[in-house]
Amino acid sequence: MSKKFKIVVLAKQVPDTRNVGKNAMKEDGTVNRAALPAIFNPEDMNALEQALRLKDRFPGSEVLLLTMGPGRAAEVIREGYYRGADGGVLLTDRKFAGADTLATSYALSMAIKKISPDIIIAGRQAIDGDTAQVGPQVAEKLKLPQVTYAEDIQGFENGKLTIKRRLERGVETVQCPIPAVITVHATAPDCRPRNAKQLMRFKHARTISEEQDNEHNSYLPLNTKESLRIPEWSVSDVGGDEINYGLSGSPTKVKKIENIVFQAKESKKLTSAYEDINSLICELISSHTIG
Amino acid sequence: MNNIIIYIETEGGRIADVSLELLTKGRSLANQLSCKLEALLIGNNVESLSEELFLYGAEKVHLAQDKRLEFYQTLPYSAITIELFKQEKPQIALFGATSVGRDLAPRVSSSLMSGLTADCTSLEIGGHKEAKSGKEYNNLLYQIRPAFGGNIIATIINPDHRPQMATVREGVMKKEPLEKAVKGKISSIDVSKIVTDSDFIVQIIERHIEDRKVDIKGSPVIIAGGFGVGSKENFKLLYDLASVLGGEVGASRAAVDAGFAEPARQIGQTGVTVRPKLYIAVGISGQIQHTAGMDQSAMIISINNDPAAPIHQIADYAIIGDLNEIIPRMIKSYKQNSK
Numbered sequence: 001m002s003k004k005f006k007i008v009v010l011a012k013q014v015p016d017t018r019n020v021g022k023n024a025m026k027e028d029g030t031v032n033r034a035a036l037p038a039i040f041n042p043e044d045m046n047a048l049e050q051a052l053r054l055k056d057r058f059p060g061s062e063v064l065l066l067t068m069g070p071g072r073a074a075e076v077i078r079e080g081y082y083r084g085a086d087g088g089v090l091l092t093d094r095k096f097a098g099a100d101t102l103a104t105s106y107a108l109s110m111a112i113k114k115i116s117p118d119i120i121i122a123g124r125q126a127i128d129g130d131t132a133q134v135g136p137q138v139a140e141k142l143k144l145p146q147v148t149y150a151e152d153i154q155g156f157e158n159g160k161l162t163i164k165r166r167l168e169r170g171v172e173t174v175q176c177p178i179p180a181v182i183t184v185h186a187t188a189p190d191c192r193p194r195n196a197k198q199l200m201r202f203k204h205a206r207t208i209s210e211e212q213d214n215e216h217n218s219y220l221p222l223n224t225k226e227s228l229r230i231p232e233w234s235v236s237d238v239g240g241d242e243i244n245y246g247l248s249g250s251p252t253k254v255k256k257i258e259n260i261v262f263q264a265k266e267s268k269k270l271t272s273a274y275e276d277i278n279s280l281i282c283e284l285i286s287s288h289t290i291g
Numbered sequence: 292m293n294n295i296i297i298y299i300e301t302e303g304g305r306i307a308d309v310s311l312e313l314l315t316k317g318r319s320l321a322n323q324l325s326c327k328l329e330a331l332l333i334g335n336n337v338e339s340l341s342e343e344l345f346l347y348g349a350e351k352v353h354l355a356q357d358k359r360l361e362f363y364q365t366l367p368y369s370a371i372t373i374e375l376f377k378q379e380k381p382q383i384a385l386f387g388a389t390s391v392g393r394d395l396a397p398r399v400s401s402s403l404m405s406g407l408t409a410d411c412t413s414l415e416i417g418g419h420k421e422a423k424s425g426k427e428y429n430n431l432l433y434q435i436r437p438a439f440g441g442n443i444i445a446t447i448i449n450p451d452h453r454p455q456m457a458t459v460r461e462g463v464m465k466k467e468p469l470e471k472a473v474k475g476k477i478s479s480i481d482v483s484k485i486v487t488d489s490d491f492i493v494q495i496i497e498r499h500i501e502d503r504k505v506d507i508k509g510s511p512v513i514i515a516g517g518f519g520v521g522s523k524e525n526f527k528l529l530y531d532l533a534s535v536l537g538g539e540v541g542a543s544r545a546a547v548d549a550g551f552a553e554p555a556r557q558i559g560q561t562g563v564t565v566r567p568k569l570y571i572a573v574g575i576s577g578q579i580q581h582t583a584g585m586d587q588s589a590m591i592i593s594i595n596n597d598p599a600a601p602i603h604q605i606a607d608y609a610i611i612g613d614l615n616e617i618i619p620r621m622i623k624s625y626k627q628n629s630k
Contacts (some may be wrong), residue, residue: 017439102401129438131409133397136365140401145493146365148394162496167390169302170500176493186509251406251452255419255433258444267603272612274620280592280608281624288437288444289569289590290512290536291412291463291629 003156004060005178007051008115010108010122010138011044011065011080013073017127038072040079043123047184049191050153051121052084058156062086066111068096068104074207077230081202082194089115090207093234095245101129103249105137110238112142119161120181124149135183147176148183207232294327295320296353296381296454298372299344300363300391301334306343309387309461314347316414316464317385321348323416324430326382329353331375333368335361338477345475346468353379355480359491362498363391366490369398374485376403381454383432385414388458400456406449407456408434412463419448426450432457462537463629505539505555511568512538515558515585518545519574519595520614526551528618529573535622541565543581546574559584573614577602594618 015036048065055061065080065088067073077088091111099107112120120142125132132148139146151171152164160175166185176182205228235245243249270276285291295317300307314330321328330349332340334356341352355371372395376384384399386392388410400407413435419428432455434447449455507513514533516526526540533540542552544559558565559581570588575581577593577600585591586605593606594614603609610617 015439100406101397102404102406105401129409131397132393133400133407133409136394136397137401140369140398146394146398147493148365149390170498172495173497174493174495180493186506251400251404251449252408252434252447253450254445255448256446258446267606268608269603270608270610272610272617272620274624277610277617277620278624278628280610281621282628284569284590285625285628288412290625 002060003058005054005058005062005119006115006117007054007061007063007119007121008112008117009044009048009051009063009065009080009085010120010134011048011067011076012041012123012126013038013067013069013076014041014126014128015039038075040076041123041126043125043127043184043186044076045123045191046186046188047121047123047182048080048083048085049189050150050182050184051119052192054119054153054156055084064088064115064117066091066108066115068092068107068111071207071209071213074205074210074230074232078202078205079194081205082199083192084195084198088230090230090232091234091238092209092232093245095235095242098247098250099245100250100252101131101133101137102251103245103247105134105141106240106244106249107235107238108134109138109141110240111233112138114233114238118178120144120179121153122181122183124183124185132183135181139181142179142181144179144181145176146181146183147174149185150182151185151188153182202228204228205230292380293382294329294351294379295324295383295385296329296331296376296379297349298384298386298392298395299330299332299340300387300389301332301337301340304337306340307387307389307461308466309389309392309459311343311347311468312461312464312466313385313387313459314344314349315467316459317383318348320383320414320416320432324382327351329379329381331355331372333360333371335359341475341477342472345472347466348469348473349475350473351476351478353478353480355482355485357482357486359486360482362495363395364491364493364495365394365398366493367486369395369402370485370490371480371482372399373402375480376454384454384456386456386458388460392458396456396458403452403454405452405454405456406447407458408436408447409458411436411457411459412444414457414459419450421450431455460537505553507539507541507556507558508563508565510539510565512536512571513541513558513565513567513569513585513588514538514571514573515541515543515575516546516551516573517543517575517581518549518551519576519597520546520551521574523551525615528614532571532618532622535625536569538567538569541585543575543578572602572606573618575602576600577605 063085067076068091151166154162329351386396415433541558564584566587593602
């Protein structure tokens with residue numbers, strides 16, 4: 001009998017900070033969020049592909065997405081469906097607001113306990129914070145081993161996954177028993193494209209909140225079929241100690257935020273003299289463009 | 292108790308630069324806080340490295356040695372670190388933002404329920420007054436880092452949790468040995484009391500050096516060369532600048548066709564489209580086929596000895612001159628001015 005896995009993919013909806021063009025900053029130097037579309041965090045997409053490849057190799061396995069965020073983050077679950085996932089859960093509650101990586105990891109770990117998967121796969125980091133902390137912190141909360149920077153989940157034998165890791169100066173291959181938390185590096189293969197049949201089948205998948213929002217929207221079908229309902233979980237669904245959620249569960253606080261001001265500028269001409277170059281480099285350092 | 296502990300990373304029998312940079316920074320923080328600077332060194336046969344740690348100001352080296360600890364592994368290394376922090380209660384703990392530090396530090400912070408800030412570009416000491424409660428804090432660690440793709444700079448504090456933990460990338464802080472090593476102590480950790488067999492359930496079966504695939508799309512800084520760079524040898528200068536600034540090297544089609552750079556680096560209509568924070572165009576004339584792939588960059592610097600080259604039109608800064616003079620000056624200036 002072939003092995004079947006229950007796999008949870010942790011995915012986050014993020015503002016697309018990579019494509020910061022010149023219009024991404026407002027004139028006062030603050031971030032123009034409207035110019036930054038919300039996207040499926042890129043490395044979480046690599047993580048989803050690794051999960052789908054396991055499902056290809058071990059038919060009957062199940063791939064579920066778990067995302068935490070506001071109501072609109074249900075888009076992450078739909079995107080997962082389009083690419084071959086079997087379902088997902090949106091973790092959403094006002095009590096999660098203000099969570100740092102530790103409070104986020106606590107919430108995700110509580111939801112994972114409820115799902116009870118064999119393997120948890122996440123992107124290494126999200127592009128809005130670049131912390132790479134949530135994966136290892138979720139692993140610690142669940143008291144599971146972690147394998148970070150995975151590039152390829154190569155196989156499963158004798159109860160252990162063989163995983164290739166990408167480090168700064170080389171690669172490392174490890175064997176890890178399951179259950180385990182794996183974080184996937186950007187050098188892993190890209191995610192497969194959307195599947196047209198899945199797209200047609202799941203484009204009307206909705207959370208209850210989305211249905212309620214769309215009650216007056218006539219072209220969307222009312223009363224989503226039960227099979228197309230995206231579950232929404234709140235603190236009361238996953239349990240745990242409320243003090244560990246949101247702001248109160250976050251040891252780190254933001255003291256100050258400083259926007260990087262990009263001035264509208266015209267071309268400045270410089271010579272190759274050291275003074276010119278030195279003042280340019282100093283300017284780039286002080287504006288945090290480099291360094 | 293309540294000191295600063297730096298996690299020391301080793302590779303191939305030597306101490307990673309980032310750890311020495313953190314000791315240097317830790318020294319000035321310890322001075323400001325009037326506390327001691329200590330190091331945590333884990334590995335196999337690493338005791339002799341302590342001398343170098345004393346030279347960088349560590350007054351005590353917490354040493355964990357065992358033959359099973361030859362290579363970094365998450366579970367045994369984090370078990371040792373967590374246990375030491377529970378005993379010593381450091382007020383600050385710093386780690387390199389390397390693949391090791393970024394694997395270890397979050398695991399430790401989660402276990403201790405202490406806060407952690409990744410990839411800090413600056414660390415300072417300062418006070419804080421809580422707006423709601425009016426409670427005042429002195430001598431907190433300001434953990435300063437870019438966020439939101441580098442578009443904002445955030446100052447993070449951990450008012451109520453210890454240790455205050457942060458990771459810092461290699462090359463961000465200055466590395467400066469003392470003129471004379473401090474007379475430090477070595478404090479041995481009894482590894483067998485902390486680490487159990489179950490901490491070794493993840494096994495390393497192979498390690499080797501393998502070059503990373505080229506990823507210019509994801510790089511925040513790109514140094515791109517054109518036909519005007521002149522030769523494959525001259526392209527080395529671009530690689531030097533890229534490694535100093537933490538960027539990648541790109542190329543125009545003409546430079547790729549001439550064999551100066553590999554096709555994976557080609558930027559433009561027939562290559563990849565990039566939008567980095569900083570794009571430095573070296574010896575690139577600025578044909579539309581090239582600029583279509585980079586003109587959305589947040590900042591563009593052009594280096595070209597032809598004042599009439601069209602690339603200067605779209606550049607924020609146009610440097611007219613010889614790249615063989617300009618690039619070494621940029622490297623020199625950056626090394627002098629970066630922290």
